[in-house]
Amino acid sequence: MIKYLLLGGLSVMAAPALANNVFVSNERGNTVTVLDSETWEQIAEFPAGNRPRGITIAPDGSELYVCSSDDDLVRVYDPNTFEELHTLPSGPDPELFVIHPSGNPLYIANEDDNLVTVVDTETHQVLAEVPVGVEPEGMAISPDAGIVINTSETTNMAHFIDTETYEIVHNVLVDQRPRYAEFTSDGSKLYVSAEIGGTVSVIDLTADAPSITKKITFEVPGVQPEWLQPVGIKVTEDASRVFVALGPSNRVAVIDGETDEVLEYLLVGQRVWQLGFTPDEKFLITTNGNSNDVSIIDVEKEEVIKSVQVGQQPWGVVVAPDQ
Amino acid sequence: MTDMLDAGPLVSWMKRMCLSAVTAVLACGAVFPAAAQTATVAVLRIDYPSLLPLSRLDLLQEDRAFAGARVATDDNRTTGQFLGQTHELVEVATTPENAMADFQALVEDGLRLFVLVGNSEDMLAVADAAPEDAVLFNASSGDTTLRDERCRANLLHIAPSDAMRADAVTQFLVWKRWTEWFLIAGSNPEDVALAEAYRTSARKFGAEIVEERTFEDTGGSRVSDSGHVLVQTQIPVFTQDAEDHDVVVAADASDVFAEYLPYHVWDPAPVAGSAGLRPVTWAPSHESWGATQMQTRFEDSAGRMMDDLDYQTWLAVRVVGEAVTRTGSDDPKVLREYMLGDEFELAAFKGVPVTFRDWNGQLRQPILLSNGRMTVSVSPQEGFLHQVSLLDTLGLDRPETECRAFAGGN
Incomplete structure (x- = not known):
């Protein structure tokens, strides 16, 4: 409720207690759209620099981070007032990043420089630059925060970076144009999507060295195989379900987290890119870049319940934690 | 990382020094840091005497390819x-007269992976003179016969064939329902071949050539002061009284007239092919x-914008790199x-x-349709279906090719 008091004018609205702010970056609109996770109504839309893409929030909900790709920096916003607080150096063309579970530091992929930049969110200093493969993109951090993953789109690897030494400790070759990486919450598995390869690699992390145990492929009758391009991935906390956004096929694949078999495909908006859970995992929000909307998936029912118009070309999504 | 990047040119220089003498190759091996594999690609660029382009934007770059x-x-x-x-790169710019000798020298130096930039006749000569274990990549010639009856097993084609480019244009024009064409072809052999590619493509996708004219290449200077004044009177007259058409298709491989067509044609029709809407593998605006x-x-590296040929040589070397990455081998036979x-x-x-394509060694690829300022569309177009790959709606398909040099052939 505190946020509504801070918002002043909006405090007259009857806000349900369990609502969370949903933040959607609009790549073309240069804005962030804010939705209410209870009513799915738009609360606000605020300017977010040039070409906002990657978006994440501090674990305690205190700061919202947006990759302003064309400004070559990360913009930091107050998630309640939507005011820009300051910026963080990111290196050129930041696209995706991941935040340490403690809220500090931020690990940022710099597509143009073959680097992962590590930035202290408190001092705003660059702590390290880690050379990786060509066109770094996807970022993930292991649950124990010991390893940061970066995927490089032209080198086609998942690089395992030690968060203590900033050294690369493993490289796993995956299929063409890896876009996104996601750990299971117990740290035993890593999923890596390959957009042009059309697969999701399942990487086993329980042995000494990581190894690919399976490549998940996708097939939808009547849809050209070329359009089944996996991008965003989200895994439920209990690892029972894996959701994969399939780009221009306008589908989200639902995968059994035990067997890693595709169970079904949910039809969402056009060119589905990234995914975000509400903190209770009741809902999954998908950003649909070509239809300028987000689809809301009921996670338990595995059904699309709603689509909500947002700004131009929605790219990323993050939901504020419970406060 | 800095050290690694700095080592690149040094290693490259050392390698080149080593390559300068056949006997030194083995001796030099020990100098390099222990590497599992070393893939060295030679780019052999044959420079022909050429006229100035019609547009200054097409001036030849020193470092092209x-x-x-x-x-x-x-x-x-x-x-x-x-x-x-x-990964190492050797660059050789040569003349048509010296091409074979320079190629042989590289072979003597132990090189087996070649990216060729030249015309189809020289490319065939080199392919036929290559040692049995060499793999060559055509990064420039669109000559469809190289993918057809004149194909060679050791010559893979990164550059799309003229047939692929023509089909890319045709699919878009048919999608637009611009099916009645006024075809204007140049008079040189390459122009005639390109015009034939458009005729074949029109038949394949159901467009009709309702009018056809030849623009004679009469020589003369390419650029003259106030040249546009003459163009503005000549082109309308040349294109007058054509049958009703939706679009003008230009087949001008020699860069003689196509650039003059847009806005100057008698009837208000768009231009496609060698000018206007052009089929390209890359455009600086993409x-x-x-x-x-x-x-x-690319711009950081070269200090200029990237064009078609740069993309095709980039792609050829990346194809090699990808094969080395995945196979863990630098043996050309394994890579091929x-x-x-x-x-x-x-x-x-x-x-x-x-x-x-395992039946003629042609790389399948989408073709951009560019107006020079923007990517207008990308072919294959929606609705053109194929039982194997949508990309096989562009160019010679397996049943159409006369090529028999590949295992996947008929």
């Missing part, structure tokens, strides 16, 4: 450092599918087999993976 190969080699090196693989990253990487196999695919900023 090499610039793309350099970026690809850097890309391959970045990947190779994680695998203990080394931004989709992560291409912006490629553009900035992998490239032509089912496993090979490569992301090339076109939204779908590029792969090889």
Whole structure:
């Protein structure tokens, strides 16, 4: 409720207690759209620099981070007032990043420089630059925060970076144009999507060295195989379900987290890119870049319940934690 | 990282020094840091006497073709450092007279992976003179016969054939329902061949050539002060009284007249083919599918914008790099087999993976349709279906080719 008091004018609205702010970056609109996770109504839309893409929030909900790709920096916003607080150096063309579970530091992929930049969110200093493969993109951090993953789109690897030494400790070759990486919450598995390869690699992390145990492929009758391009991935906390956004096929694949078999495909908006859970995992929000909307998936029912118009070309999504 | 990057040119220089003498190759081996594999690609660029282009935007660049190969080699090196693989590039610019001797010298130096930039006759001569274990990549010639009755097993085609480019244009025009064409062809043999590609393509996709004229190449200077005044009177007259048509298709491989057609044709029709809407593999304005990253990487490296030829040499060297990465081998035979196999695919900023046709060695790829300022569309177009790959709606399909040099042939 505190946020509504801070918002002043909006405090007259009857806000349900369990609502969370949903933040959607609009790549073309240069804005962030804010939705209410209870009513799915738009609360606000605020300017977010040039070409906002990657978006994440501090674990305690205190700061919202947006990759302003064309400004070559990360913009930091107050998630309640939507005011820009300051910026963080990111290196050129930041696209995706991941935040340490403690809220500090931020690990940022710099597509143009073959680097992962590590930035202290408190001092705003660059702590390290880690050379990786060509066109770094996807970022993930292991649950124990010991390893940061970066995927490089032209080198086609998942690089395992030690968060203590900033050294690369493993490289796993995956299929063409890896876009996104996601750990299971117990740290035993890593999923890596390959957009042009059309697969999701399942990487086993329980042995000494990581190894690919399976490549998940996708097939939808009547849809050209070329359009089944996996991008965003989200895994439920209990690892029972894996959701994969399939780009221009306008589908989200639902995968059994035990067997890693595709169970079904949910039809969402056009060119589905990234995914975000509400903190209770009741809902999954998908950003649909070509239809300028987000689809809301009921996670338990595995059904699309709603689509909500947002700004131009929605790219990323993050939901504020419970406060 | 800085050390690694700095080592690149040094190693490259050392390698080149080593390559300068046949006997030194073995002796030099020990100088290099221990690497599992070393793939050295030679780009052989044959420079022909040429006239000035009609447009200053097409002025020949000193580093043409090499610039793309350099970026690809850097890309391959970045990947190779994680695998203990080394990638080297040798650049040779030559003349038609010296091409064979320079090629032989590279062969003597032990090189077996070649990217060729030249015309189809010289490319065939080189392919026929190549040692049995060499693999050559055609990065420039669109001559469809190289993918047909004159194909060679050791010559893979990164550049799309003229047939592929023509089909890319035709699909778009048919999608637009612009099916009545006024075809204007140049008078040189390459222009005649290109016009034939458009005729074949029109038959394939159901367009009709309602009028056809030949623009004679009478020589003369390419550029003159106030030349547009003459063009403004000549082209309307040349295109007057044509049958009713939707679009003018220009087949001008020699760059003699096509650039003059837009806005000057008698009837208000759009122009496609060699001017207006052009089929290209790359354009400096292309931004989709992560291409912006490629553009900035190239521009940082070369200090200029990236064109078709740069892209094709980039792609050729990346194809080699990808095969080395996946096979863990630098043996040209192993690499060729992998490239032509089912496993090979490569992301090339076109939204779908590029792969090889195992019946004639042609790389399957989408073709951009550019107006010079923007990507207007990308072919294959929606609705043109194929039982194997949508990309096989462009160019010679398996049942159509006379090529028998490949295992996947008929």
